[in-house]
Amino acid sequence: MPQYHRYVAVGDSQTEGVGDGDDAGGLRGWADRLAVRLAAENPELGYANLAVRGRTAQQIHAEQLAPALELKPDLVSIVAGMNDLMRPRCDIAEVADHLEAMFAACTEAGAEVATFTFPDVSRFSPFARPLLPRVVALNSRVRELSSRYGVHLAEMYGTPVVTDARLWSPDRLHAGPLGHQLLADAVAEVLGLPDADDSWTRPLAPRPAPGLSATVATELRWVGTFLGPWLGRRLRGRSSGDGRTAKRPQLLPAEPLTLPLPLPDSLG
Template identity: 65%
Template sequence: MAEASPLRYVALGDSQTEGLGDGDDTTGLRGCADRLAEQLALHHPGVLYANLAVRGRLAGQVREGQLAPALALRPDLATVVAGVNDLLRPRFDPDETAAHLEAMFAALTGAGARVATVTFPDIGRLVPLARPLGSRVTALNARIRLAADRHGVALADTARHPVVTDPRLWSEDRLHAGPRGHALIAASVAHALGLPGADDSWTRPLPGPGAAPRTVAGELRWAHAFLSPWLARRVRGRSSGTDRTAKRPALLPVTPASDPAPAPLAPPRQHGGSVR
């Protein structure tokens, strides 16, 4: 009897999918998509994984630059996560952003792939200066939920759970998840897909004391270290992803990790499930 073909997983998106905040450009980035691939490898030996994400990309740029290469890889599973960079632009249009996401959902599911996506936390809870963007996040999330439902896309609705804005999950720049946050995102998508061993433990508050209160001095240091460079790039018409390409454009084997969902997540309750 012929052996079954290995599961093919392709990740599309921006910096979160690329893995910023979980490792660095010197030692290498891991990130939520890598962590999900490692979790898939526990149950699908020989899984092949490509990550086409590039930091700084808008949803339309993800669609234009990543969708065709993703389809060419004939994925069984694809994750599509984009839209936060759109939220930060002055002329943000939630309908336009969601339309790009839905077009990717339609094309990938139409090609036979199982697709998963996420909703986004209110970044105003992490960056006080971003509080006026809360209505934008709400509007985009509502459209993502509708589009996911129309196309049978597995939705990790992280926005509905307060834990996702716990500062301990986020990197120093407050716009990218840290290692603990990337582990939580991977766990949420695994749960949405019904992977074996995945459950809703990612929705629970983190154990232990919370993050220390922020101070004026700390906010000034953050603005100098992270906000000022971001504004400077906007003035120059550049993004963090200018001149960058995907870190893993080809389907390659994945080694199961010993810690696909490390310590901060509560111990899971076991149950079965599969990608398909």
């Protein structure tokens, strides 16, 4: 039975917890949710989260790896690359090189490493379809590197429930509370935690498909509310993570969850 003492999460907005809570009340996220589950097996668990939204694989490697290793973790989660995939120019080989360097450094330090592949976001966001070849290419490298370094890999790509829009926040870039819980459950399974199984792969209850007018209205609202501001930041050379630092830079006890998950049918 695995039992961990020091868990450190590195990555970008998904690992920081964007989409699960807010900046005013605090972000939870899949890594926080996983830490609570780890603490159920070891109440002495120390948990740090160094992830910062907007960071590329190169930035995560340069800014987060060394501080993570200084905490002497026995478990590290490393998820990086989505911000690279969304940029006009993306070198998949370079992204994979940064991932490999982090996987290698952490495993050589004696830590177990966990990660996951990226889902096919084009299934619920038509504007993301041009990213699909990049997602497929990077996932292939992530699988290869995970096998080489003995990384615990949760397979998100090709698991139908992962692309259910009810698991995602309105911006379609970040998981919502249910999605973050699914990610935590998936990683718990590949880590072999007690009571973890593949139940996270089960589909949500079906719901009626929206009509054409509702779909068009939703797409236009998304373009104006999320895509437009995102493109504006890119054109100005800015990032959502500018000026931000890690929310949890030191090892601290995992904090219990206080808010119940919304019911899938209540998410629209």
